[in-house]
Structure formats: C-alpha cells, structure tokens
Amino acid sequence: MQLRDLLTQATARLTRAGVPSPEVDARLLLEHVLGLNRTAFLLRGGEEIGPDAEARAWDSIERRAARVPLQHLTGEVEWGGVRLTSDARALVPRPETEWLLHLALEELRRVEKPRVLDVGTGTGALALGLKAAIPQAEVTATDLSPEALSLARENAALSGLDVKFVEGSLLAGLSGPFNLIVSNPPYLPTADRATADPEVRHDPDLALYAGEDGLDVARPLVAEAAAALVPGGALLLELDPRNAPTLAAELRTAGWQAEVRPDLTGRERFVRARRAGG
Numbered sequence: 001m002q003l004r005d006l007l008t009q010a011t012a013r014l015t016r017a018g019v020p021s022p023e024v025d026a027r028l029l030l031e032h033v034l035g036l037n038r039t040a041f042l043l044r045g046g047e048e049i050g051p052d053a054e055a056r057a058w059d060s061i062e063r064r065a066a067r068v069p070l071q072h073l074t075g076e077v078e079w080g081g082v083r084l085t086s087d088a089r090a091l092v093p094r095p096e097t098e099w100l101l102h103l104a105l106e107e108l109r110r111v112e113k114p115r116v117l118d119v120g121t122g123t124g125a126l127a128l129g130l131k132a133a134i135p136q137a138e139v140t141a142t143d144l145s146p147e148a149l150s151l152a153r154e155n156a157a158l159s160g161l162d163v164k165f166v167e168g169s170l171l172a173g174l175s176g177p178f179n180l181i182v183s184n185p186p187y188l189p190t191a192d193r194a195t196a197d198p199e200v201r202h203d204p205d206l207a208l209y210a211g212e213d214g215l216d217v218a219r220p221l222v223a224e225a226a227a228a229l230v231p232g233g234a235l236l237l238e239l240d241p242r243n244a245p246t247l248a249a250e251l252r253t254a255g256w257q258a259e260v261r262p263d264l265t266g267r268e269r270f271v272r273a274r275r276a277g278g
C-alpha cells in the first residue's frame with residue numbers, strides 16, 4: 001500500500017473512533033512508526049510500504065482508535081523547550097501549563113540565581129523547562145508518586161538537566177527558602193471522573209482529582225508554602241477555572257496578595273500570590 005493511502009485510511013479510522021484531531025494524529029503516528037521526519041514523510045507519500053511496517057502502523061492506529069493518548073504511543077512530547085518521555089507513570093503535560101512556565105519565567109526575570117520548587121512535578125515538565133531556560137537556577141521538584149518521579153528522573157537524564165528530585169507529599173522535608181514555588185497540582189473535582197475524556201483516563205488519578213471542589217491538594221500546599229518563600233517570593237498555581245477565583249479569595253483572607261491570571265484562551269486558570277508586605 002502507498003503511504004498516502006495508508007494515511008487516508010488511518011485518518012478515516014481515527015475519525016470513526018471520535019479522535020479529536022484524526023488527520024494530525026494519524027500522520028504523527030505513521031511518522032513515528034515508520035521512523036520518518038516530516039520532510040521524509042511528505043517526500044515519500046507515493047512510495048509503497050512493506051507489510052511488516054503496515055502491520056505495525058495499524059497496531060498503533062488501532063490503539064489510538066481505542067483512545068490511548070497520542071503521547072503514550074509516540075512515547076514523547078515536546079514541552080516548554082524540552083523533549084520529554086511520556087507514559088502512564090505521569091500526567092501527559094498539557095499545552096496550557098506552558099503558560100504557567102511563562103509566568104514563572106516572568107516572575108524570575110530579576111532574580112540572579114533563583115531557588116525554585118516545583119510541587120507535583122509529574123514528568124518533570126515545569127522543573128526541567130525552568131532549568132532549561134535559567135541554567136543558573138537551583139531547581140527542586142517533588143512528587144508523591146514514585147512512578148512519576150522515576151519518569152521525571154529519566155527525563156532529566158535525557159535532557160542533561162540538573163534538578164533535585166524529592167519524593168514526598170507537598171513540601172515535606174523541604175524548608176527552602178525559595179524565590180518561587182510553582183505547582184500544577186491535581187485540581188479537578190472528583191465528580192469529574194465520571195465524564196472524563198477517554199484519553200484522560202490514562203492519566204493517573206493521583207494527578208487529576210482533589211476532592212469535592214478540587215482544592216484538597218492546593219489548600220494544604222498554600223499553607224505549607226507560606227513559610228518556605230523568601231520575603232517577596234511568589235507562589236504560582238495552575239487551577240481549574242471553576243476554583244481559581246475561590247482559592248485566590250481564600251489566599252487574600254489569609255493575608256496574601258493574590259490575583260487570578262488568565263490562560264491564553266482567557267480562562268481564569270492561574271493564581272499568583274505573594275505574602276502581603278513581601
């Protein structure tokens with residue numbers, strides 16, 4: 001079969017399965033399985049591919065049709081300027097979280113040798129993105145999940161970035177002080193599990209759900225962060241647009257200066273907080 005016919009059939013299969021971007025996913029999977037970069041793929045569209053390669057391609061397409069995340073099938077994701085391995089051990093890093101990285105970098109612009117903590121690092125995305133952008137930063141990353149941390153350590157080794165990883169809940173055992181604490185904690189109300197997209201079911205529950213209003217992890221994180229920031233240091237959180245304003249209001253009541261910042265689609269997704277007087 002010619003490569004372009006295979007692409008047409010694969011796209012049709014993913015369309016029938018309800019995959020949100022069937023053509024892009026089909027092309028990326030075929031490129032991955034056949035070991036072709038984009039240019040080679042376009043140049044060789046009219047070439048015949050052998051039965052073995054076709055069988056491997058269909059195996060991958062069928063798994064995507066069963067709604068296994070694309071990133072688990074290609075095994076990687078380009079995120080925040082870093083190439084990360086992605087698999088079932090940790091949440092697939094999301095594009096919206098790249099804006100949290102942007103806010104973190106903006107926050108650290110004027111700090112010469114910042115000390116930064118990423119709480120709930122998952123694949124290591126935020127910690128590694130920060131370290132890649134600010135090589136002189138001292139970056140620490142924690143996670144409660146040993147599986148996630150093993151993946152984060154592999155990603156650090158792959159990218160040659162020096163981040164300190166610590167297994168534990170929130171800031172356990174870490175006193176700082178940090179110039180910035182950044183976190184994309186689990187923040188979905190647990191009831192959301194019933195309506196989650198099929199791909200999201202491949203992310204660990206520990207990475208997603210945080211009690212009735214989704215703030216069961218963020219609230220204790222805020223309480224622990226207060227004592228671990230340098231004067232004027234900032235806490236930056238990604239939350240659900242349904243609960244970010246709630247947490248910002250609670251922070252203000254607790255004596256922080258806190259504001260909600262929008263994501264690129266204008267949704268109230270991020271909270272930036274500083275101890276009042278800092």
Ligand SMILES: C[S@@+](CC[C@H](N)C(=O)[O-])C[C@H]1O[C@@H](n2cnc3c(N)ncnc32)[C@H](O)[C@@H]1O
Pocket residue numbers: 090091092093094097119120121122123124125126142143144145148168169170184185186187206207208217
């Ligand atoms: C939404 S994921 C974010 C992963 C990564 N930072 C990212 O943005 O792609 C949340 C992470 O927090 C971790 N986590 C959940 N509860 C935690 C806790 N109490 N202490 C530390 N990490 C926790 C999960 O294991 C998961 O890796």
